[in-house]
Amino acid sequence: MSASPSEPSALLDRCLESGRIHSAYLLSGPGAAPRDAALRFVRGIVCQGSPRPCEACPSCRRSTGRAEIALDGTGKKGPLLRHVGDHADLFWVERGEQDTRVRIGQIRALQQALRLRSSEGGRRAVVVADAERMNQEAQNALLRLLEEPPPQTTLVLATATSAGLLATVRSRCQRVAFRPPRASALDDPDLAALAARLDSIGQAALPDLLDWAEEYRGARAQVAEGVAALLEGASHWLRQRVAQAVERGAADDLRELDGLRVLASCRRNLVQRNANPQMVAERALFALRDVVGP
Numbered sequence: 001m002s003a004s005p006s007e008p009s010a011l012l013d014r015c016l017e018s019g020r021i022h023s024a025y026l027l028s029g030p031g032a033a034p035r036d037a038a039l040r041f042v043r044g045i046v047c048q049g050s051p052r053p054c055e056a057c058p059s060c061r062r063s064t065g066r067a068e069i070a071l072d073g074t075g076k077k078g079p080l081l082r083h084v085g086d087h088a089d090l091f092w093v094e095r096g097e098q099d100t101r102v103r104i105g106q107i108r109a110l111q112q113a114l115r116l117r118s119s120e121g122g123r124r125a126v127v128v129a130d131a132e133r134m135n136q137e138a139q140n141a142l143l144r145l146l147e148e149p150p151p152q153t154t155l156v157l158a159t160a161t162s163a164g165l166l167a168t169v170r171s172r173c174q175r176v177a178f179r180p181p182r183a184s185a186l187d188d189p190d191l192a193a194l195a196a197r198l199d200s201i202g203q204a205a206l207p208d209l210l211d212w213a214e215e216y217r218g219a220r221a222q223v224a225e226g227v228a229a230l231l232e233g234a235s236h237w238l239r240q241r242v243a244q245a246v247e248r249g250a251a252d253d254l255r256e257l258d259g260l261r262v263l264a265s266c267r268r269n270l271v272q273r274n275a276n277p278q279m280v281a282e283r284a285l286f287a288l289r290d291v292v293g294p
């Protein structure tokens with residue numbers, strides 16, 4: 001899928017390209033995406049090349065290629081924070097290996113480090129990963145940094161969910177939300193258009209269905225992809241109908257379940273047995289009409 005302009009990482013790339021970098025960002029979303037994007041973003045902030053990070057300039061070389069030092073929130077067995085790679089102007093804070101929280105001591109150590117001047121004379125950046133795991137004390141300490149950001153410094157909070165953060169912290173940050181990775185190859189508008197079409201398939205006449213299947217005629221590689229999307233979208237549509245039936249308490253003897261079985265078999269034929277995509281589409285569409293037809 002191509003990156004749409006509203007995609008979170010594209011948005012951050014545009015900040016880097018334009019050089020208009022704010023003093024605080026809040027990257028939120030499930031999985032590793034916010035953390036990975038935060039790392040890439042701060043490396044891009046100090047990069048001297050293009051595109052940022054260019055992976056070739058001295059800054060990029062310093063901010064990569066070193067094993068991460070494990071942090072200890074108490075500072076007893078390890079440092080409270082670390083640099084990204086060994087770049088002196090990039091800082092990384094996260095909860096210690098044994099900790100459930102990002103501790104206030106870590107945020108204080110960060111404040112301390114940021115009091116010193118930038119070693120390169122350029123921008124500096126900080127990632128606070130696991131930001132939702134800061135307790136209130138730590139958040140209040142961080143809030144002071146957000147309210148009076150040190151010059152030329154960008155703070156990037158990476159978090160699974162921004163729900164646990166103080167509203168005052170959230171409001172100081174540019175918010176960038178990462179959506180859960182889609183299980184589907186279909187975009188929402190495609191899915192909605194297909195669902196609308198399927199909603200009336202019960203009234204479709206035989207020639208209509210044949211015409212529909214005819215749309216999947218042509219070079220196999222291309223049309224097979226289209227049929228795979230049709231099967232996936234139709235399965236999604238059927239599962240929604242099942243869920244609605246269950247909610248209504250009308251889930252006995254659902255024809256939708258037969259439909260799902262046929263779609264699964266169609267998919268096997270398409271993918272494993274190299275069946276003719278148009279024929280597979282025909283079989284699927286007939287089965288779908290049987291599910292919702294009279």
Ligand SMILES: [Zn+2]
Pocket residue numbers: 047048049050052053054055056057058059060061
């Ligand atoms: Zn670079």
